[in-house]
Amino acid sequence: MNILVALQIGLREIAAHKFRSFLSMLGIVLGVSSLISTLALTTGIERGTRAFMQQVGGLEYVGVVSKEISNAKFDFWNLSPGRTLRDAMAIRGSAPLVSHVSPELAFGAVVSAQAHSDRKQIRGVFPDHFVVARHELKAGRFLTDLDVDRALHSVVVGDEIVTLLWPGMNADDIVGRQLRINDRPFEVVGVLPKYERDEDRRRRESGKPVSNSRMSRRWDAFRQKNESILIPFSTMFYEFRAGAFPLDSMESVRLDGLTVRIGDLDKFRPALEQVRSALEITHRGVDDFDLDTREEWFDRMESSIRATKLSGGLIATISLVVGGIGIMNIMLASISERVREIGIRLAVGAKGRDIFVQIIVESVTIAFIGGLLGVIAAIGLIEILKLLAPTENIPIMTVGGIVFSVGFAILAGFFSGIYPALRASRLNPISALRYE
Amino acid sequence: MSLIHLEVVSKFYRVGDQEIRALDSVDLRIEEGEFVAIIGPSGSGKSTLMHLLGCLDAPTSGRMEICGNDLSQASQNRLAGVRNREIGFVFQAFNLLPKLDVVHNVELPLVYSGLPASERRARAEKAARDVGLGDRLANRPVQLSGGQCQRVAIARALVNNPRIVFADEPTGNLDSATGEMILQMFKDLNAGGKTIVLVTHDPDIARISRRVIEIRDGKIRREYAP
DSSP, X not given: OOHHHHHHHHHHHHHHTHHHHHHHHHHHHHHHHHHHHHHHHHHHHHHHHHHHHHHTTOTTEEEEEEOOOOGGGGGGGGGOOOSOHHHHHHHHHXXXXXXXXXXXXXXXXXXXXXXXXXXXXXXXXXTHHHHHTTOOOSEEOOOOHHHHHTTOOEEEEOXXXXXXXXXXXXXXXXXXXEEEETTEEEEEEEEOOOOOOHHHHHHHHTTOOOOOTTTSSSOOTTHHHHTOEEEEHHHHIIIIITTTOTTOOTTTSOOSEEEEEESOGGGHHHHHHHHHHHHHHHTTTOOOEEXXXXXXXXXXXXXXXXXXXXXXXXXXXHHHHHHHHHHHHHHHHHHHHTHHHHHHHHHTTOOHHHHHHHHXXXXXXXXXXXHHHHHHHHHHHHHHHHHHOOOSSOOOOOHHHHHHHHHHHHHHHHHHHHHHHHHHHTOOHHHHHHOO | OOSEEEEEEEEEEEETTEEEEEEXXXXXXXXXXXXXXXXXXXXXXXXXXXXXHTTSSOOSEEEEEETXXXXXXXXXXXXXXXXXXXXXXXXXXXXXXXXXXXXXXHTHHHHTTTOOHHHHHHHHHHHHHHTTOTTOTTOOGGGSOHHHHHHHHHHHHHTTOOSEEEEESTTTTSOHHXXXXXXXXXXXXXXXXXXXXXXXXXXXXXXXXXXXEEEETTEEEEEEOO
């Protein structure tokens, strides 16, 4: 007997007992829909997290940070000049695996334009900063080498600053305007876009109120980027820092930040080594620096995604197994109802194998139809989820997730069909024929 | 060579501690083209004999050869194959599948012999027409009279063109006029060369055959020509 005939018989059997078949499918429907929704939710979280990781600079972003000197080298502390522009030059010169180097100075100052003014953090940077920090541009331009070489009074501002100083104004109209930092005039050359999480963007676009990031207690990685006031490194030094320590030159002033971008992630470790050996020379062997990578942080995020996936998957798996048991139950009831039919089929020459295949096909068909209904239910469920609880990340249904879930349901149908099919195929034709 | 050949065939059943000798050292030969009636009261062992001859069961001991197949120790699978190719059954209770229409009931044995669907259908329709049910092909058993049901069963028994047709009390559920008609069909089949084995408790019905085998207490008590 071929599978097609078995399928025909199975479908007829399912159609003949619609309600019962539906009940037996219910477990599978719930299992598949919860599995698909879980997968969609975690896929959404995963995408959101990855996008976030990209926004904050990605894995390529490595910070050079100060560190307590170890006891063994404590006596030599004054040999090291600390983090300076020389470090940046050394990395540029002898760490070819590093694509960008961004040293920076920071300074708190009063920023004012028109009638508004506020105390803000100003940062002096090189053009590389815009690459390392993954800035985008809404209007105007980034700072250039020319700005740094000539110590021009150019400034690039973030979205929060625009809102503060020129509320309601168009970004394009702000380029070219004047801004005063501690009463020195600067010309706005570039405006950065509003950096925000996907969730906030969706809310804003759908017209819902966006939670104010400063009010919410949640840490916002984009706040610093949105409050950027970026001026050339040299301008920063000459205007605001040189006076404090007259002996310092621009090369020897201690940096407030030093970050680099690794060109090729496949060569992450060697790149770190290059940075480390370059810095060991400029710091004269004093271990007062450390490399701060995001590996651990990202690893933690990844492992929490994995944990979410696993626990959701486990719950869905359990419900699929329960669904399989439901099918087994119904199949057992169905065959004890059909003993006589099986007897007749055996009498006209069906082999045990034929009966086995028929029951398995029937059970798999029930599971498959249940799986398809589960897909439909999952689509509805996800829509409801989106409406009721707008989470941080939109659930994303993938074809892979659907195929996996339905495949799993079919497998559950197959395994739960085995026992009833074995029982049916071992019926004795004579007693089956006599069965009333 | 005989179509059916039994040599000292016995069939025992075990019910609890008791051993029941349903069939005790039976020797029997049936040749191609015969019309044999097996008679005996209930409990005599005639059903057991029919189950063995019909390849529904294998004997406990002895040699059993049917249509050239030695089935003395055959497995259920092997028996199923022989059943499918060589044997047609007609039962007292018709044993049709209520969910299937006439054509699908008739084609059932062909499903298990692996014929393609179009050929199955053609042969099933022809078999149904041959028993006079050409206008009932799409009806289900509940829509048919008893006589029509039994004719569907006969069509099903013949559709695989088997060498032997077994009929187990084929008129038991029919009124006498319809019963006569069904018996006539078996007679005609036999006239056409088909081997028929009729199992009944009624000596009157057995009279239409040409050889009567009487079973009593698991043994062949006598044989006669009616």
